[in-house]
Amino acid sequence: MTADETRAALASAFGVDVTSAPVMSVTVSPDRWEELGRFAKETLGCRFFSFLTAVDWKEQGLEVVAKVDNLDDNVGLLLKTRLGPGVTICSSLTPVYRGANWMERECFDMFGIRFENHPDLRRMLLDDAWEGHPLLKSYAVDTPHPPYR
Amino acid sequence: MLDESTVSRVEMDWSGPERLTMNMGPQHPSAHGVFRAIVTLEGETVVAVDAVIGYLHRCHEKLSETLTYAQYPSIASKTDYVAAMTSEFAYVLAAEEIGKIEVPKRAQYLRVICAELQRIASHLLWLGTWCMDMGGALGGGATIFLYCIRERELILDLFEALVGARLLYGFFQVGGTRYDIPDGWAQKCRETIDLIDSRVDEYQQMLEQNAFFLARAKGVGIVSRELAEDVGIAGPLLRGSGVNWDLRRNAPYSSYGDFDFRVPVETDGDCYARYRVRMAEFRQAIAIVRQALNKLPAGPISSRPALKSVAQIRIPKGEAYARVEGPRGEVGTYMISDGSAKPYRMKWRGASFSNLAVLPHIIPGHKVADVVAIMGSVDPVFGEVDR
Numbered sequence: 001m002t003a004d005e006t007r008a009a010l011a012s013a014f015g016v017d018v019t020s021a022p023v024m025s026v027t028v029s030p031d032r033w034e035e036l037g038r039f040a041k042e043t044l045g046c047r048f049f050s051f052l053t054a055v056d057w058k059e060q061g062l063e064v065v066a067k068v069d070n071l072d073d074n075v076g077l078l079l080k081t082r083l084g085p086g087v088t089i090c091s092s093l094t095p096v097y098r099g100a101n102w103m104e105r106e107c108f109d110m111f112g113i114r115f116e117n118h119p120d121l122r123r124m125l126l127d128d129a130w131e132g133h134p135l136l137k138s139y140a141v142d143t144p145h146p147p148y149r
Numbered sequence: 150m151l152d153e154s155t156v157s158r159v160e161m162d163w164s165g166p167e168r169l170t171m172n173m174g175p176q177h178p179s180a181h182g183v184f185r186a187i188v189t190l191e192g193e194t195v196v197a198v199d200a201v202i203g204y205l206h207r208c209h210e211k212l213s214e215t216l217t218y219a220q221y222p223s224i225a226s227k228t229d230y231v232a233a234m235t236s237e238f239a240y241v242l243a244a245e246e247i248g249k250i251e252v253p254k255r256a257q258y259l260r261v262i263c264a265e266l267q268r269i270a271s272h273l274l275w276l277g278t279w280c281m282d283m284g285g286a287l288g289g290g291a292t293i294f295l296y297c298i299r300e301r302e303l304i305l306d307l308f309e310a311l312v313g314a315r316l317l318y319g320f321f322q323v324g325g326t327r328y329d330i331p332d333g334w335a336q337k338c339r340e341t342i343d344l345i346d347s348r349v350d351e352y353q354q355m356l357e358q359n360a361f362f363l364a365r366a367k368g369v370g371i372v373s374r375e376l377a378e379d380v381g382i383a384g385p386l387l388r389g390s391g392v393n394w395d396l397r398r399n400a401p402y403s404s405y406g407d408f409d410f411r412v413p414v415e416t417d418g419d420c421y422a423r424y425r426v427r428m429a430e431f432r433q434a435i436a437i438v439r440q441a442l443n444k445l446p447a448g449p450i451s452s453r454p455a456l457k458s459v460a461q462i463r464i465p466k467g468e469a470y471a472r473v474e475g476p477r478g479e480v481g482t483y484m485i486s487d488g489s490a491k492p493y494r495m496k497w498r499g500a501s502f503s504n505l506a507v508l509p510h511i512i513p514g515h516k517v518a519d520v521v522a523i524m525g526s527v528d529p530v531f532g533e534v535d536r
Binding site: 023051076097099102124126135139 | 202203206208210211215246247375376378379380381392394399400467468469470479481483485493494496498502503506510535536
């Protein structure tokens with residue numbers, strides 16, 4: 001599926017604008033997140049799972065971003081969803097992409113986002129006893145962590 | 150807050166009559182860093198594996214929010230310290246894409262030369278350590294390792310002559326490169342890659358005529374094409390699983406389109422296929438360096454003006470995802486700029502992180518000794534896994 005066909009398919013299935021620059025990106029509401037992942041993989045042929053992360057937009061809340069690629073036709077797609085202020089729950093992409101497993105664990109570790117239906121949601125990089133989620137903007141760079149103060 | 154879901158679920162599993170849960174690492178010689186694999190064994194066979202990473206975590210993503218565009222590139226080299234050039238490359242590309250900053254042609258070629266030399270150095274280190282992991286089967290084990298380190302030193306000498314550092318460079322800057330090649334460097338570089346070109350044949354003969362090597366590499370750790378894409382593994386692993394995908398050709402950056410090279414692909418998906426891909430990549434990297442040296446244009450090496458302060462470079466609002474084909478695959482930075490002198494947010498897509506994530510899917514069913522061979526064939530660098 002070419003880039004134009006992908007754009008048209010997304011626009012008709014989800015009724016949202018598809019931005020082209022810098023990479024094609026599409027934003028959906030959180031309740032359609034898993035559906036978007038499934039559509040990208042099965043209908044658009046974006047089977048390559050590149051990464052998943054989040055962005056803390058302070059009072060506007062968290063945004064979850066994932067990148068998937070269609071390697072056969074060389075089409076990249078950024079999937080985005082805004083969780084809303086104060087919301088830290090998002091549906092998981094693990095039923096669709098196995099690569100989402102570690103990426104969502106890292107995202108939970110760094111942002112405290114709970115991915116529903118994730119089979120094994122525990123911290124990825126930090127210690128299990130770590131307090132706080134470092135990539136939140138409210139987490140100061142010099143936050144002390146016991147026993148290192 | 151420590152709660153139910155954050156507590157590690159890994160426990161000793163005594164449910165079966167012959168089941169043993171064992172730690173490999175975090176200090177295991179074959180891990181090439183600090184990596185802990187908790188393996189559950191039935192006899193010699195692994196039935197489950199849980200990977201524990203993060204021992205080298207420095208939170209580069211938070212660090213990048215606190216350092217300016219002028220400061221961070223030299224820190225970026227600390228993510229993948231075996232291929233420091235590649236990490237710097239991914240960072241500056243993202244900033245240049247958002248800021249629409251022009252990079253002079255000479256700088257683009259110098260970047261390509263360094264990235265490809267880095268690929269050769271990184272693959273040499275991989276070959277040496279992987280063969281040493283497989284130990285005694287290869288005539289004492291350390292033979293290939295010492296050969297590879299000997300050749301890698303020559304490349305590090307080139308980098309030292311160019312930058313002044315052997316491992317962590319700070320060679321890239323937003324807008325170009327920091328140094329130009331010194332007199333006589335191009336000639337020395339040509340001699341070095343000619344030498345390595347001839348030595349790669351020697352390694353291939355040593356290994357591919359060794360029945361023990363073939364027995365340990367062939368048919369071990371098979372990654373199917375479907376699994377490869379689903380987990381998002383990249384680079385030689387992806388190409389070893391039959392996916393014809395290389396960012397240098399499929400999404401050319403920094404003048405890669407000017408060079409003539411092939412993308413090696415193998416279809417078996419096992420350790421041997423990954424080995425074959427990397428061995429072929431030596432040749433292609435050497436070919437690219439040769440072409441780039443021959444065609445190296447004259448001109449400036451950076452479009453960046455002299456800075457009065459480190460906060461002088463400001464990138465306009467915007468976002469970009471820049472990716473480069475590193476020795477271990479797609480190294481990417483997803484950068485969001487808010488118009489200040491530092492990124493608002495930056496995500497590192499470390500190739501090793503995604504590559505390592507395939508281990509729990511492929512290791513079960515193999516013997517303990519194969520775990521070492523498979524882990525080595527993935528070529529993880531833990532600075533990049535943990536970031």
